[in-house]
Amino acid sequence: MNINIEVNNKLIQAKKGETILTALNREGIHVPTLCYMKDLMPTGACRMCVVEVEKKPNLITACSYPVEEGMKIKTNSPRVVHSRKTIIELLLSNHPDDCLYCERNGNCELQKLSEQYNIRERRISGKKNKYRVDQSSASIFRDPAKCILCGRCIRVCEEIEKVTAIDFVGRGSKTIINSAFNKGLNVSSCVNCGQCIMACPTGALHEISHIDRVEAALNNPEKMVVIQHAPSISVSIAEEFGLKPGADINGVMNAALRKIGFSKVFDTSFSADLTIMEESSELIHRITNNGVLPMFTSCCPGWIKYVEEFRPEFIKNLSTCKSPQQMLGAVIKSYYAEQEKINPENIFSVSIMPCTAKKFECSREEMTNNGIADIDAVLTTRELVKLIKAYGIDINNIEPELADNPLGTRSSAGKIFGNTGGVMEAALRTAYFKLTGEELINYKIDAVRGEESRKEAKIQIGKLEIGVAVVSGLAAADKLLTEIENGRKDIHFIEVMTCPGGCIAGGGQPITHDVKRIKSRIKSLYDIDKTDSIKASHQNPYIKEIYENYLGEPLSHKSHELLHTHYSKRDVLK
Template sequence: MGHTMIVDGRPVELNGEKNILEVVRKAGVDLPTFCYHSELSVYGACRMCLVELSDGRIVAGCSTPPAPGMEVKTTTPRVQRIRKMALELLLANHDRDCTTCEKNGSCKLQDLAQRFGIRHIRFGQRDVKVDIDDSSPSLVRDPNKCILCGDCVRMCQEVQGIGVLDFAHRGSKMTVTPAFGKKMAEVDCVNCGQCAAVCPTGALVVKRQTDEVWQALQDPAKTVIAQIAPAVRVAVGETFGLPPGENTLGKLTTALRMMGFDKVFDTSFAADLTVMEEGTEFLARLREGGSIPQFTSCCPAWVKYAEQYYPEMLDNLSTCRSPQQMFGSLAKKFYAKELGINPEDLVVVSIMPCTAKKFEAQRPEFATDGAQDVDFVLTTQEIIQMIRESGLDYPNLESDSLDMPFGFSSGGGIIFGVTGGVSEAVLRAAHYLLLGKELEQVNFTDVRGMEGLREAEVELDGKTIRLAIVHGLQQAKQLLEAIKAGEAEYHLVEVMACPGGCVGGAGQPVGTNSDIRKARAQGIYTADKAQQLRKSYQNPLIQAVYEKWLGSPNGETAHAALHTTYNERRRISSDSISLSDNKGKKRLAVDVCVGTCCYLKGSYDVLQDLNRKLRAANLEDEVDIRATFCFENCGSGINVKVGDTLYSGISPAKTGFIIDTITKELQSK
């Protein structure tokens, strides 16, 4: 048979496919799956991609390698019967209130049930309903709709390198949950939303703010303005039958005005502003010996990741706010006054491809006179819902122009929407910002592409500048460790959490894959090429904003309005669990960490031994001994906190030291 295998009686040439599933799909057969993603490891749990071999064996297509001469059939009676049985079992354990589900119409379970004609379920429905977790500002997790495919678990572990979600318990009690059964807001989730992007059901979805935005639009006392991120314009049209990557900014502007938005602006304008600030900051660091490499700070998921895992490198982050927050600051601090209204009466709505932007908008650093600079963040999915709710025929809408003064951008601002875009935009401007001379080169193709890590070198005033561009936080982690170990040296590092950058954000239309990301990226570059001006400093409206409001880039006024600070964050936050019979008496707090690292080193034994020794010393009424989950000091052994003082490296043999410390603390009071 040479290098072919037989799929449903037809020969298919083999060309390096990893598994039977890829060969079958190459043959034009849509073999169903829940748990298979080409960018993730093979899990093989859902059993939907079963095929029957010529010897009668039934195997999973995703986890079985192809071989020349192999014959497979995809729709034999046995295979179809097993698939339908699997679907029935999944549906029996599923919250089937589909009409009000966020994923209604885009749910893979719903789609396959329809495709395979499941009209009757022979098994009883689940009798326990678990609470919905809506603690996160970005995501909603509904365990009642989870089918245990493991896509979210592998995405968070393998692509983002965090592992917020994992399997817990066994058998019928198995569930996917954050550590210790905590809520998403209490663990080290960075709000990137990639778990929701791969979830086939409504178990993980974007947290919506459409109702709040409609309410603002209908309030005559409010002036509502929108800012549209670069990656949104090349994705909205997909849902309405237009090709991925088609730029529909003009149609979206028309749609927003028809909904009632008073002004429609472009976040790309604020991206031009970011280039001016970040480029000036970068050159100052080079000139004055500041912290190098400089990391970009446009991606809020990356910023939170750095605050949680690499606080020692926070000085390397650019102090620039993201374009979203620069826009919000300009709007509330300056534009509201120009309109003659109070900042609290100006409602700023961001339309973003990103779920982490919802988290970013509510950070306390980004507020003016107690009010958040950005009031609401709508993802691409949410604005699509609002377009549909309004009954607009999106593909046939006329294109309208954006409003001024924030409606014009250079190509450098637009390419922020794709991985490598921030670096390229800064490179376009750096020569002028340093020397005051135009650089003929516009396209820096070395920074473009979809590889997880890319490196480039450019000459700047006789100095070789080394850049790294990385997307996906697991890749970022590897890069950071190499930098810390002295194995890699760069001057500028761009980090985006989502695969492909913002075009692959979790707020984009459901069904994003590598081909769609590439098409959107090409749409971004096409839009860049079509701009009259390609370099951020050439934007006359940026120049006007500096003259009228901000002064000079990185000047005192600009720094106050457009820059920020960062702080170390705890990865897990929660209340401690008291083991004492506290009757209202104020006691000395003693906390023992029972998080994973300390627990494996024997912290449970330390906790028990301290309890025994406190009772023996008649101190149990004076001490509130508690179990807590993390002191962010995992490499130093078992951690015990007495009052406000943390002691590390405590073993069961050293609990006497803690008792002595407690006694001295009580005597001092």
């Protein structure tokens, strides 16, 4: 039902029950927010979104207050502006003055608000608290001095990821965000997803950078430095270089990486295909041999750590396949090194990932072969952008190039791994072929596409009906685990991604709250799938070659040695 409200002397229509903020945003009127997060219950904590409503004695928070018939709202009255300015000045009074050196310089909500409200001097000089930074984690760097206590990180960690690794600690002016018992994030239940970074308005949270170690390797004449890029990267960086959001700049990115000095550029979508070959065989083996079901995908290191910490009883349900990053890392230092007659110890293997948890994953002991790490450094998409800019590569003026074979050719099934549901769709395409000996007539499996946090479907493959589910966000995954625990038996295969929407919105991606950008990345991956000629992992000629020449067949002894791993219960501070 529509109701009438007046905003800045203009009559507009609002929907009964919605908040003032929602009604204003629909009309194209922006009200600043700090603690508000779309799709989560408002807390009304920061009061940045206050507006003046006629006949109400106090300013009210637009993010949490519902519209009322006949309301007369002023979004920018002198009283409102004064209140917002005071909040910003109070936040700045305890904030370091180091914007020039800050990770989020130019992309900080506090900095933007200060500019917008024309704050040009420190009028309130509060006592600055001294804080220790936490750089104990393999993935996440925390600097409490830059924290403005908006609570967005806590809410994401608790409500979306069900991890609750961080919380408010202390009282009054001594309040900070901290992990359990004031110990580092490394010993906490943090799964390294980086969703808190994506939520943070300031530079209080960012990834542990691997740029220095990559540059050191590039400058070491004894190292051959190779790089792989994950399926979602080529459609996630265009906007950082002034191009259309979601544009696929795969070829140009390959060229840029060579100009930076990487000897070889490989495509993680190739090893996504390899993952599908192994994972679909594992699924068929489990189904036909009364193995443990449902089987869960294991591509996402945040999800793996969650199971190890919170749900170890489900470890046996995890696929034993390494993630595509680790599979390609293992293959580079074995198959490729042997082919090229290079000592694997002289290879420095870098990956570009949309994910902060991949930094943790590459440091795991299980991800080594004869004491040699599969992967030596992981750059997030954000770090890649920095690297390209630091080397002065003009993305808009270079010619596209192909990735290097034999590890640079992919199917489009490998490419759609970047979207939630992509792994499932790719696996079903190959499982169908393996079980029926025929190719799917229509490769597009609509039932597993879409942005919902859970999708379920029954898929008929020959005589077999397979129950599948796709979940993103660990809270959604945990809910499904509880249903399984309570007796659900109709699902055989489950894809889980920690980040809502999948890797395309991973914790290492360029920071944006613009859903249109994320949607354009999703569309771009599916558009690639529409037009590519190799649509299934088993059709990739270089995948056929690696099995013929090296691995033998999926689940072979060699495959197990290089491409599979194991997980175990993990004790952490909760």
